[in-house]
Amino acid sequence: MCGIFAYSGPKSNAPETVFEGLKSLEYRGYDSWGVVTQPGESSLQPKSLVVKKRIGKIGTNNINELPSSHIAIGHTRWATHGKVTELNAHPHLSCDGKIAIVHNGIIENFVKLQADLRASGHKFVSETDSEVIAHLLEEERKTSDLPTALRNVFSKLKGLNAVIAMELNSDTLVATTNGSPLVIGIAKGEIYMASDPSALLPYTTEVIFLEDGVIAIWSENMLRFASTKTGKKLEPTSQQITWKAQSAEKGAFAHFMLKEMHEQAAIIRSIAKKAESNSNFDYKKLADRIKKARHCYLVGCGSSWFIARIAQYVFAKIGVLITPIVGSEFLEAAPALSKDDFLIVLSQSGETMDSIKPVKLAKKSGTGIGALVNVPGSSISRLADITLLIEAGPEKAVATTKAFTATLMHLLLVVKAMDEKLFSKLDFNKVAYGVERALSTAKTTQLDRLAKKFQNDEHLFCLGRGVSFPVAQEAALKVKEVSYLHAEGLAGGELKHGPLALITEGTPCVVLAPNDETYADAISGAMEMKARGGFIIGISPQTHQVFDEFIAVDDLGLGTIFLELAVVQYFGYALAIAKGLDPDMPRNLAKSVTVG
Numbered sequence: 001m002c003g004i005f006a007y008s009g010p011k012s013n014a015p016e017t018v019f020e021g022l023k024s025l026e027y028r029g030y031d032s033w034g035v036v037t038q039p040g041e042s043s044l045q046p047k048s049l050v051v052k053k054r055i056g057k058i059g060t061n062n063i064n065e066l067p068s069s070h071i072a073i074g075h076t077r078w079a080t081h082g083k084v085t086e087l088n089a090h091p092h093l094s095c096d097g098k099i100a101i102v103h104n105g106i107i108e109n110f111v112k113l114q115a116d117l118r119a120s121g122h123k124f125v126s127e128t129d130s131e132v133i134a135h136l137l138e139e140e141r142k143t144s145d146l147p148t149a150l151r152n153v154f155s156k157l158k159g160l161n162a163v164i165a166m167e168l169n170s171d172t173l174v175a176t177t178n179g180s181p182l183v184i185g186i187a188k189g190e191i192y193m194a195s196d197p198s199a200l201l202p203y204t205t206e207v208i209f210l211e212d213g214v215i216a217i218w219s220e221n222m223l224r225f226a227s228t229k230t231g232k233k234l235e236p237t238s239q240q241i242t243w244k245a246q247s248a249e250k251g252a253f254a255h256f257m258l259k260e261m262h263e264q265a266a267i268i269r270s271i272a273k274k275a276e277s278n279s280n281f282d283y284k285k286l287a288d289r290i291k292k293a294r295h296c297y298l299v300g301c302g303s304s305w306f307i308a309r310i311a312q313y314v315f316a317k318i319g320v321l322i323t324p325i326v327g328s329e330f331l332e333a334a335p336a337l338s339k340d341d342f343l344i345v346l347s348q349s350g351e352t353m354d355s356i357k358p359v360k361l362a363k364k365s366g367t368g369i370g371a372l373v374n375v376p377g378s379s380i381s382r383l384a385d386i387t388l389l390i391e392a393g394p395e396k397a398v399a400t401t402k403a404f405t406a407t408l409m410h411l412l413l414v415v416k417a418m419d420e421k422l423f424s425k426l427d428f429n430k431v432a433y434g435v436e437r438a439l440s441t442a443k444t445t446q447l448d449r450l451a452k453k454f455q456n457d458e459h460l461f462c463l464g465r466g467v468s469f470p471v472a473q474e475a476a477l478k479v480k481e482v483s484y485l486h487a488e489g490l491a492g493g494e495l496k497h498g499p500l501a502l503i504t505e506g507t508p509c510v511v512l513a514p515n516d517e518t519y520a521d522a523i524s525g526a527m528e529m530k531a532r533g534g535f536i537i538g539i540s541p542q543t544h545q546v547f548d549e550f551i552a553v554d555d556l557g558l559g560t561i562f563l564e565l566a567v568v569q570y571f572g573y574a575l576a577i578a579k580g581l582d583p584d585m586p587r588n589l590a591k592s593v594t595v596g
Contacts (some may be wrong), residue, residue: 002104003028003088004182005199006073006164008218009190019063019201021192022074024199028255029078029394029590032089036074036100038169048097049168053089055171057585071171073164073193075102078590082127085385086284092131094138096123098168099146100115101137103130103197105161105180113156115329133163141167142194143526147217150174151228154215162210165556176215176228180380181351184208184216184223187240191218197241197375198394205241209377212225239377243394243562257397257482261569262439263368264405266563267392271406272428275413276556283410284451285386286344287417290320293342293368297334300346300511301327301354303400303477304407309470311411312562318419327354329359339366348395350378359383372410374403374408378470387494396415397584399481404474405435405562412558422558434554443551444574447567450537450549451574454508460485461534462510462568463525465492465518471564472512478572485575492518493512493523505533510568511547513540514560541568 005023013039021035034053044552052063065070076089082088091100097286107113110129113136118124122135133153150165150422160179166172175182175193185192185200185207192200193243197207208225210216214236215228222516225234253259264387273284290296298308308324315322325333327345337343341360350373354366359380360367371384374392381387409428416423437443454460460479464472473489480487490499503509507528513522526536528547542554542579553563576583 003076003195004076004102004104004164005194006173008071008171012068012070012170014069015063018072018074022197024078025195027060027074028195031077031084033076034091035063035072036087036091037066037069037072047163049100051091053086055084057088063272071166073102073166080106088126092134094134098179099134099137101134101163101165103133104161106159107157108159111392133143137165146172147174150176151215154228157230172219174217177210178212182210184210191223201243206238207237207241208238215591218320225499255584257399257573260395260397260402264402265435267402267406268409268428268432271409283414283417286414289342289368290489298322298344299327299330299355300360302476303404304346306470306474307408309439310467313467314415314427316423327358330358337362337365337367342368344370345378345380345408348374348381348400355388365590372407376424398589399478412515425557426559429557430556434556434563436567438553438563439570442568447571447574457508460487460508462489463492464512465521467561468512468514472559475568476570479575480573483575483579487507492521493524495528500532503529503534504531509534509535510537512564513538515541515555538563
C-alpha cells in the first residue's frame with residue numbers, strides 16, 4: 001500500500017533522488033510522506049539523522065533544506081495504524097536518532113513488542129506499528145551489525161512486511177521482505193530500492209525482485225544477499241525490465257488516468273498483433289488447463305473481479321463453466337481445492353494480498369495456478385504455474401483503465417484458443433478503432449457536458465444485461481472511485497426487485513444496450529427507470545426514443561464491451577474533473593493493495 005524508495009551511491013543529491021522516486025510511487029499512498037538522510041558535512045559532531053516529513057500529497061513541496069548526502073530513504077504513506085499526522089509519517093527513528101526505517105505492511109504483534117520496548121525505557125513518538133522496528137533495531141544494534149540486527153528483528157515480526165533501514169555515518173542500506181513487494185535496482189556503483197519497478201525506470205532497468213526471506217545488503221559499494229533466517233549467502237538472478245521510462249510519465253496529458261485511457265487502442269492492436277504470431281503469449285497452455293480441470297475458478301479484487309465476471313459470461317458462450325470469486329471471500333466461499341482444479345488469478349500489480357491468499361491456498365492443495373498480471377517478477381507471477389504478462393505498461397492512476405482492457409483482451413484470446421467460432425467476426429483492429437472513436441473529442445465533449453449536469457447528484461445507476469452487466473458494475477466503480485458519487489451497477493432484470501425504489505425525478509441512469517440478444521431487455525429496463533423519472537443516458541450502437549442522451553458506439557458484437565468501457569471510464573473521469581477532484585489519486589484509496 002505504501003511506497004518506499006531508497007538510494008545509496010556516489011551521487012551527492014541522494015535526498016532529491018529519493019524525493020523524485022517517491023513522486024513516482026505516490027499512487028501507492030498519499031496521506032503523508034517523508035525522507036531521511038545523513039547530516040551535512042558542516043555538522044561538527046553529527047548526532048542524529050535528518051528527517052523531513054509532511055502531511056498530504058507531495059505536490060509542489062521540496063526538500064531543499066535537507067543536506068547533500070550519498071544515501072537517503074523515503075516513504076509515502078497510506079495510513080493503516082495511526083492517524084494522518086507528521087509524527088505518524090515515515091521514516092521513523094530510533095530513540096538515539098541513529099537508525100532510520102521505512103516500512104510497508106502490518107505488524108500483527110506490534111502491541112506486545114511496543115509494550116516490551118516501553119518497559120525497557122524506549123519512548124515512542126508515533127501511533128504507528130512501524131516505529132517498533134526502529135526501536136528493536138536500536139536494541140539489536142548494541143550487539144550486532146546492522147544486517148544481523150535486521151535479521152533478528154524480522155524474526156520477531158508477525159505479518160507481511162517490507163523494511164529498509166539505514167544508520168548514522170554509514171552508506172549501508174539493508175532491506176528484507178515477507179509478502180510485501182520490494183525491488184532492487186542495480187546500476188554501476190550505486191543501488192536503488194523501491195516498492196514498484198516503475199519507480200526505477202529513470203535510473204536502471206536491471207532489477208532483482210527481492211524474494212520473501214531474503215535480506216539485501218548494500219555496503220562499501222558491494223551488493224550481497226543472504227537468507228534472513230540463517231544468514232547463508234544467496235545469489236539471486238537479476239532481470240531486465242522492458243518498460244520505457246516515458247511510459248511512466250504523463251507527457252502532454254493532464255492526468256495519468258486520461259493518458260492511460262487513450263493508450264488502450266494501441267494496447268489492443270499490440271496484443272492482437274502478438275497473438276497472431278503467438279509471440280510471447282501462449283494462450284493454449286491456459287486453455288488446455290481449463291479444459292482438463294474438474295473445476296476452474298477466476299479470482300480478482302476490485303476491477304479485476306469484474307473482469308472475472310465478464311469472462312464468466314464469455315466462457316459460458318462456449319459451454320465452459322468457470323466460477324468467479326472475489327479474492328477477499330475466496331477462503332470462505334470456495335469448496336476444498338484439489339489437484340484436479342485450476343485457479344486463474346487476475347491482478348494488475350501481482351501483489352494484491354486478497355488475491356495472493358487464494359493462490360497460496362491453491363499451492364498447498366496442489367491446485368494448478370494461472371495468472372494474468374501486469375508487473376513482471378511480482379509475487380503472484382512467481383507463485384503461478386502459468387503466467388501471462390498483460391503488457392499494458394506502467395499504470396499510475398489508482399483507477400485502472402488500460403490494465404483492465406489488456407487483461408480482458410488476453411482472457412478473450414484464451415477463449416479463442418478454445419473455440420475459434422465465437423470470434424469469427426471479431427476484428428480487434430476494428431475494436432481499437434472503435435475505442436479511439438469512443439474517446440474522440442466529439443464524444444468526450446458530450447460526456448463533459450453530462451458530467452457538469454450531474455456533478456452535484458447523490459446517486460447514479462448503471463444498467464447492463466448479459467456480459468454488459470459486469471461492465472455496468474465496473475462503470476459504477478469508476479464513478480465511485482474518482483468522483484465520490486454513489487453509483488451502483490445493476491442487472492437489468494433486478495430493477496423491479498428493489499433498485500427502482502431509488503429512482504426519482506432526474507436521477508442519472510446509464511444504460512448499456514449493445515446490439516445483441518439483450519438489447520430489447522436493456523430498453524425495457526430503461527423504460528422502467530424512465531417511468532420513475534430517471535434521466536436515461538444510452539450507450540449503444542443504435543438510438544432509441546427512451547434515451548434522453550444518446551452516446552453512439554460502433555456495433556462490433558462482443559467487441560462492443562471495450563467501447564462501453566472506454567465511454568464509462570471517461571464519464572467517471574469527467575465527473576471527477578467537473579467536481580474539481582484529482583482522478584489519479586482518489587481519497588482513501590491506493591493503487592496496490594498489499595494488506596489483507
